[in-house]
Amino acid sequence: MKKDSIIVCGTGIAGLACGLGLARAGMSVSLLGPHSAPPVLEADTYHPRVYAISATSRSLLDELGAWRLMDMRRITAVEAMEIYGDGQGALDLQAWHDTQDTLAWIVESGEIERALQQAVRVFGVPWFEEAFASLDSAAHGVRVTTSGGRVMQANLLVGADGARSQVREASGIHHDYTPYGDMGVVAHLDVEIPHQGKALQWFTGDSVLALLPMPDTADGPQVSMVWSLPEGRAREFLAQESGAQQTFLAAHILATTGARLGRVRLRSTPAGFPLTLQRTNMVAPGVALVGDAAHRVHPLAGQGLNLGLGDVRALLDVLAAREPFRHPGDARVLARYRRARAEPVLAMSLVTDGLHRLFATQCAPVVWARNEGMRVVDRVPFLKRRLIRAAAGQ
Numbered sequence: 001m002k003k004d005s006i007i008v009c010g011t012g013i014a015g016l017a018c019g020l021g022l023a024r025a026g027m028s029v030s031l032l033g034p035h036s037a038p039p040v041l042e043a044d045t046y047h048p049r050v051y052a053i054s055a056t057s058r059s060l061l062d063e064l065g066a067w068r069l070m071d072m073r074r075i076t077a078v079e080a081m082e083i084y085g086d087g088q089g090a091l092d093l094q095a096w097h098d099t100q101d102t103l104a105w106i107v108e109s110g111e112i113e114r115a116l117q118q119a120v121r122v123f124g125v126p127w128f129e130e131a132f133a134s135l136d137s138a139a140h141g142v143r144v145t146t147s148g149g150r151v152m153q154a155n156l157l158v159g160a161d162g163a164r165s166q167v168r169e170a171s172g173i174h175h176d177y178t179p180y181g182d183m184g185v186v187a188h189l190d191v192e193i194p195h196q197g198k199a200l201q202w203f204t205g206d207s208v209l210a211l212l213p214m215p216d217t218a219d220g221p222q223v224s225m226v227w228s229l230p231e232g233r234a235r236e237f238l239a240q241e242s243g244a245q246q247t248f249l250a251a252h253i254l255a256t257t258g259a260r261l262g263r264v265r266l267r268s269t270p271a272g273f274p275l276t277l278q279r280t281n282m283v284a285p286g287v288a289l290v291g292d293a294a295h296r297v298h299p300l301a302g303q304g305l306n307l308g309l310g311d312v313r314a315l316l317d318v319l320a321a322r323e324p325f326r327h328p329g330d331a332r333v334l335a336r337y338r339r340a341r342a343e344p345v346l347a348m349s350l351v352t353d354g355l356h357r358l359f360a361t362q363c364a365p366v367v368w369a370r371n372e373g374m375r376v377v378d379r380v381p382f383l384k385r386r387l388i389r390a391a392a393g394q
């Protein structure tokens, strides 16, 4: 086994960022997972998944050399956010309230993956296009067997293999899993009124509708929708043929938003993702989890991937600061990583879960209090600054 050797299992955004960061820090790292190059899309065509990337995540992608590899014409800066409750509650957050230019950036998942894959290639990180199959302990680390029968040894195995992580399963890391019974339905929409770099969100009792600013197209202004709603209703909507989806969505969004962006038209085929709350202990002997393998939160705050990139940042920092006599999978080093992530992950889980519960109840005093709460926050600059900093990941 090479000194300071690490295997990163999972080649989504968290795994790629982790592998790249470790390679840049001079560690002997290999990637294990599928290699599917995101398709290069023509102008006016966009990958179906987009993420609101926080300032902290952007800094990490910048440091990894990936941000500058992205096509800036496809990225939209969010300069303001309007949030509406299901009564008179409303909150208006502007980046300048905290003397910033931007609250977040809306970036396509395929664009981040493409840039990270390119940087990984430049750094010559070995990439084994096989799946993780099993795990054994070895002297000073772990032994991994792949789906192709390859046996690999390393001091540390990073599980970045997503929500159904087999690394988590094989290493026996404790895992709490609570389905919300909701789905997140995503699609890109043409709208009539320019979004002006604003992200808009409506809490409507049992559902949350977010419209995120995207680049204009030849057809006019465009937004990306993230609509969280009870799973039964979501599946009913997704099962309809496209004409019926279009008619339903156009009427629903017009009514929910009070025609805030005028009439809307579907640009892409809607896709649905079941939503769950997941928490884990993050580490086991010789193993650390990052990204959705480690936790999942409700997308209402658009923070799941940001949390995963926060894991990557913390793991890179903890490994860089370790004593020279400790290898990357040393129990003390992993305990430091777990401690570093405990508070941010718990805080984000509580905030997103708390907001989901707060808006899911129809009890009249709670409905009044949540809307009044938004109005109060809207009038207190200090609280607004706190919210802006939380969105930026600070």
Ligand SMILES: Cc1cc2nc3c(=O)[nH]c(=O)nc-3n(C[C@H](O)[C@H](O)[C@H](O)COP(=O)(O)OP(=O)(O)OC[C@H]3O[C@@H](n4cnc5c(N)ncnc54)[C@H](O)[C@@H]3O)c2cc1C
Pocket: 009, 010, 011, 012, 013, 014, 015, 032, 033, 034, 050, 051, 052, 053, 130, 131, 132, 133, 160, 161, 162, 163, 165, 166, 184, 185, 186, 226, 273, 274, 290, 291, 292, 293, 299, 301, 302, 303, 304, 305, 306, 307, 308
């Ligand atoms: C509707 C919705 C909207 C969202 N919006 C936002 C947002 O605006 N901002 C934000 O920050 N987050 C958002 N999220 C969260 C975000 O989608 C996830 O947190 C993020 O995609 C997780 O990335 P990951 O790399 O950890 O996992 P994944 O993207 O799941 O990647 C896991 C990788 O592991 C590989 N893999 C799996 N099994 C194996 C195996 N056995 N061996 C090897 N490889 C394996 C997979 O092929 C994949 O490449 C949203 C989520 C939803 C559902």
